[in-house]
Amino acid sequence: xxxxxxxxxxxxxxxxxxxxxxxxxxxxxxxxxxxxxxxxxxxxxxxxxxxxxxxxxxxxxxxxxxxxxxxxxxxxxxxxxxxxxxxxxxxxxxxxxxxxxxxxxxxxxxxxxxxxxxxxxxxxxxxxxxxxxxxxxxxxxxxxxxxxxxxxxxxxxxxxxxxxxxxxxxxxxxxxxxxxxxxxxxxxxxxxxxxxxxxxxxxxxxxxxxxxxxxxxxxxxxxxxxxxxxxxxxxxxxxxxxxxxxxxxxxxxxxxxxxxxxxxxxxxxxxxxxxxxxxxxxxxxxxxxxxxxxxxxxxxxxxxxxxxxxxxxxxxxxxxxxxxxxxxxxxxxxxxxxxxxxxxxxxxxxxxxxxxxxxxxxxxxxxxxxxxxxxxxxxxxxxxxxxxxxxxxxxxxxxxxxxxxxxxxxxxxxxxxxxxxxxxxxxxxxxxxxxxxxxxxxxxxxxxxxxxxxxxxxxxxxxxxxxxxxxxxxxxxxxxxxxxxxxxxxxxxxxxxxxxxxxxxxxxxxxxxxxxxxxxxxxxxx
Amino acid sequence: xxxxxxxxxxxxxxxxxxxxxxxxxxxxxxxxxxxxxxxxxxxxxxxxxxxxxxxxxxxxxxxxxxxxxxxxxxxxxxxxxxxxxxxxxxxxxxxxxxxxxxxxxxxxxxxxxxxxxxxxxxxxxxxxxxxxxxxxxxxxxxxxxxxxxxxxxxxxxxxxxxxxxxxxxxxxxxxxxxxxxxxxxxxxxxxxxxxxxxxxxxxxxxxxxxxxxxxxxxxxxxxxxxxxxxxxxxxxxxxxxxxxxxxxxxxxxxxxxxxxxxxxxxxxxxxxxxxxxxxxxxxxxxxxxxxxxxxxxxxxxxxxxxxxxxxxxxxxxxxxxxxxxxxxxxxxxxxxxx
Numbered sequence: 117x118x119x120x121x122x123x124x125x126x127x128x129x130x131x132x133x134x135x136x137x138x139x140x141x142x143x144x145x146x147x148x149x150x151x152x153x154x155x156x157x158x159x160x161x162x163x164x165x166x167x168x169x170x171x172x173x174x175x176x177x178x179x180x181x182x183x184x185x186x187x188x189x190x191x192x193x194x195x196x197x198x199x200x201x202x203x204x205x206x207x208x209x210x211x212x213x214x215x216x217x218x219x220x221x222x223x224x225x226x227x228x229x230x231x232x233x234x235x236x237x238x239x240x241x242x243x244x245x246x247x248x249x250x251x252x253x254x255x256x257x258x259x260x261x262x263x264x265x266x267x268x269x270x271x272x273x274x275x276x277x278x279x280x281x282x283x284x285x286x287x288x289x290x291x292x293x294x295x296x297x298x299x300x301x302x303x304x305x306x307x308x309x310x311x312x313x314x315x316x317x318x319x320x321x322x323x324x325x326x327x328x329x330x331x332x333x334x335x336x337x338x339x340x341x342x343x344x345x346x347x348x349x350x351x352x353x354x355x356x357x358x359x360x361x362x363x364x365x366x367x368x369x370x371x372x373x374x375x376x377x378x379x380x381x382x383x384x385x386x387x388x389x390x391x392x393x394x395x396x397x398x399x400x401x402x403x404x405x406x407x408x409x410x411x412x413x414x415x416x417x418x419x420x421x422x423x424x425x426x427x428x429x430x431x432x433x434x435x436x437x438x439x440x441x442x443x444x445x446x447x448x449x450x451x452x453x454x455x456x457x458x459x460x461x462x463x464x465x466x467x468x469x470x471x472x473x474x475x476x477x478x479x480x481x482x483x484x485x486x487x488x489x490x491x492x493x494x495x496x497x498x499x500x501x502x503x504x505x506x507x508x509x510x511x512x513x514x515x516x517x518x519x520x521x522x523x524x525x526x527x528x529x530x531x532x533x534x535x536x537x538x539x540x541x542x543x544x545x546x547x548x549x550x551x552x553x554x555x556x557x558x559x560x561x562x563x564x565x566x567x568x569x570x571x572x573x574x575x576x577x578x579x580x581x582x583x584x585x586x587x588x589x590x591x592x593x594x595x596x597x598x599x600x601x602x603x604x605x606x607x608x609x610x611x612x613x614x615x616x617x618x619x620x621x622x623x624x625x626x627x628x629x630x631x632x633x634x635x636x637x638x639x640x641x642x
Numbered sequence: 643x644x645x646x647x648x649x650x651x652x653x654x655x656x657x658x659x660x661x662x663x664x665x666x667x668x669x670x671x672x673x674x675x676x677x678x679x680x681x682x683x684x685x686x687x688x689x690x691x692x693x694x695x696x697x698x699x700x701x702x703x704x705x706x707x708x709x710x711x712x713x714x715x716x717x718x719x720x721x722x723x724x725x726x727x728x729x730x731x732x733x734x735x736x737x738x739x740x741x742x743x744x745x746x747x748x749x750x751x752x753x754x755x756x757x758x759x760x761x762x763x764x765x766x767x768x769x770x771x772x773x774x775x776x777x778x779x780x781x782x783x784x785x786x787x788x789x790x791x792x793x794x795x796x797x798x799x800x801x802x803x804x805x806x807x808x809x810x811x812x813x814x815x816x817x818x819x820x821x822x823x824x825x826x827x828x829x830x831x832x833x834x835x836x837x838x839x840x841x842x843x844x845x846x847x848x849x850x851x852x853x854x855x856x857x858x859x860x861x862x863x864x865x866x867x868x869x870x871x872x873x874x875x876x877x878x879x880x881x882x883x884x885x886x887x888x889x890x891x892x893x894x895x896x897x898x899x900x901x902x903x904x905x906x907x908x909x910x911x912x913x914x915x916x917x918x919x920x921x922x923x924x925x926x927x928x929x930x931x932x933x934x935x936x937x938x939x940x941x942x943x944x945x946x947x948x949x950x951x952x953x954x955x956x957x958x959x960x961x962x963x964x965x966x967x968x969x970x971x972x973x974x975x976x977x978x979x980x
Contacts, residue, residue, distance in 0.1 A: 153826075161930075163691060163735070163738040163930075163934070163936075164737070169692050170692055171692060171696070243705060243709070244702065244706040244708075245706065245709065246692070247692050247693050247698060247702060248692075295739075297739040298739055299734065299735070299738050299739035299740030299744075302738055302740070303738070315826070317922070318738075318748070318922065319749065319922030319926050319927070320821060320825070320920070321825040321826075323825060323826050341825040341826060343821070343825055343920075345820060345821075345920045346917055346920065346926070347820075347917060347920070349804060350807060350819055350920065353808075353811055353819050354820065357811060357812065357815060359820075359824070515681070516682065517680060517682030518681045520681065520682040520683070520686050520697070521681045521682060523697075532695070532696065533696060542696070545699070551699070553700065555701075556699050556700040556701030557700070558696075558697060558699045627695075
């Protein structure tokens with residue numbers, strides 16, 4: 117989640133102020149009173165509610181308005197969505213989806229396989245406009261033999277396809293002749309999800325109504341309001357005042373929110389992790405023992421306790437919270453092990469207590485987006501820990517826009533990625549050598565390891581579950597031996613809801629800000 | 643007294659209007675050039691937003707830049723923009739795809755309202771407090787006011803805003819903490835007024851209130867022992883008449899001249915205030931646009947802000963002209979400027 121400098125500035129204030137504020141008693145959460153409306157405050161406001169212009173982690177409104185052919189269950193496994201079933205050809209290049217009978221869009225028009233074809237064709241054609249188009253580059257064509265059948269023909273097997281089609285379907289009748297970036301549709305979208313958008317007031321709120329003809333039946337909450345309150349402390353005040361029933365809250369606010377017994381806290385793990393990326397253009401990182409040593413030198417628990425106020429877990433790799441996780445890497449806070457590795461690499465402590473070899477220390481600059489207060493805090497704590505452990509590190513946050521132009525010049529960087537669903541996504545890009553920065557990819561540190569490359573290619577090229585599990589196990593093992601990052605922590609996400617709201621179910625979310633409403637059709641007032 | 647548009651004043655106005663046009667044109671060019679110099683690319687920001695905040699690949703960025711025409715040379719892009727702007731077409735927002743004009747029409751009135759009410763609070767409060775401090779014979783009252791103004795002047799705007807929020811919304815719970823109305827509630831006057839109080843107070847107190855009050859105090863205090871005031875008293879005029887006509891009116895000139903300029907600062911303050919009170923104005927829009935490098939929106943917001951500041955300065959000059967006959971009659975400001 118991105119924050120303006122202003123908001124960041126006021127968090128510090130808020131922590132101090134709210135320690136004494138909010139003491140009195142008042143109206144309290146209005147749950148179940150005002151006609152059953154659930155009002156929820158969130159800081160980030162999307163610029164568009166079009167799911168094809170977001171990534172797989174959509175904002176709550178888009179999440180509730182749209183549905184895809186597939187969706188994810190509480191274990192992040194793919195389950196039927198608008199498609200009731202599908203068949204995959206033996207060689208993995210043909211997928212046939214069967215739509216549920218009698219599906220309708222929010223405006224009452226029937227939803228057919230033509231809309232499926234339209235969605236895929238449009239996203240593919242949008243190219244640069246829609247980053248998600250990369251998910252459909254293997255799709256050669258979509259055929260619609262009848263109204264409820266859509267057949268995808270692929271040019272090569274692409275295992276993450278069932279994941280990719282969880283993207284919300286777009287209605288052909290509302291978008292014909294318009295560009296995918298059309299502002300009208302982005303502000304007044306028509307979907308087939310459990311809630312229909314009644315009003316969207318940018319800068320204020322979105323009002324949603326239960327959709328009578330939702331395929332699983334009418335949701336039990338009649339109305340939901342998503343209120344955009346960018347200031348963190350203002351959001352907590354509104355929650356405690358009863359101006360809103362629920363809110364997304366920051367780790368530092370958890371203690372205050374917990375002290376109100378009308379509020380229940382929903383704390384979910386996420387796949388969203390933070391790590392220190394090494395730039396392999398810097399020869400100081402050439403020796404893998406040095407990188408392993410740093411992974412033993414950082415105290416992840418201390419970072420979680422201080423920076424995340426306990427709202428997170430130590431990280432040891434990119435798939436720790438993923439269904440494809442295997443044996444975790446052995447990284448933990450172990451200064452003796454770090455020293456041993458450094459000595460093994462030929463380093464010795466100099467007069468300043470820094471590791472030195474051939475007159476050179478392990479000297480590099482760690483940076484991150486200055487606008488992201490949580491990342492800056494991680495930078496400060498990690499840089500201090502590594503310096504105390506003998507690494508000649510300096511920490512300097514830089515503006516986001518500067519970093520964007522200087523990926524290739526960075527020493528190390530506090531990065532964030534996350535892979536909640538298929539193990540291929542947000543893993544192939546950051547770690548495969550074909551995705552190196554200079555080749556235009558998202559492997560920003562130019563990491564290169566032949567075993568990692570091979571495992572990733574195997575994982576994406578077969579549909580066999582067992583073979584895929586084995587491929588990603590090999591990948592995680594290779595990554596632990598030749599670490600591309602210093603793994604730091606997975607973030608937890610906190611949402612406050614009134615005590616009488618039932619239904620929210622814990623799941624590993626893909627993003628620390630979004631995803632809380634994933635099973636909203638089951639929520640109700642008790 | 644009615645302000646008569648005599649020839650010198652009319653000339654003064656025309657000169658000012660021409661200058662304003664030139665300033666707006668220069669502002670747009672400067673804004674374009676500066677944004678062009680800024681590091682990073684809007685295409686990268688857009689893709690990052692569509693990627694859940696994760697960095698996009700260089701190839702994706704290059705593709706979108708070509709697609710959006712962002713790789714055209716600066717003069718060509720500026721020419722395109724001017725051609726649209728003169729017809730009132732400011733293009734489409736990079737992020738939401740909506741017409742920028744529509745976004746402005748939706749947000750600018752709320753910022754105008756907030757700034758206007760805050761200015762009214764500022765003027766009323768500063769004149770009252772400043773006048774009391776200037777005419778009181780009790781030293782402790784004056785010193786008390788001066789100390790309070792000093793503290794207020796040293797407090798950043800957002801701190802004032804959070805303090806007000808804490809006292810009136812969280813602790814006393816007498817005023818709502820943000821927005822125009824409760825979601826879904828129609829924005830009627832009766833609903834709007836209580837929602838407007840806290841942001842307007844925060845904006846007024848957080849920005850230049852201390853300066854204004856001190857300007858009133860010194861402006862009026864300077865005249866307390868002036869010969870014309872002594873003369874008026876000697877003629878046996880009532881105390882109230884002396885205060886209003888001979889002290890307050892000429893004493894307000896420095897304050898009024900500063901007020902017009904101060905609206906610019908108030909606009910800047912509105913950006914922060916709107917963010918804290920979830921006020922759907924141009925300020926929030928500007929912060930979002932700056933964050934996402936939505937230059938289509940940002941350029942338009944800068945221009946609108948510029949026009950408001952220029953108009954406010956002009957109104958300030960007119961108010962000074964009304965208060966100060968030298969300006970009214972000769973078209974010169976009190977310090978001799980044209």
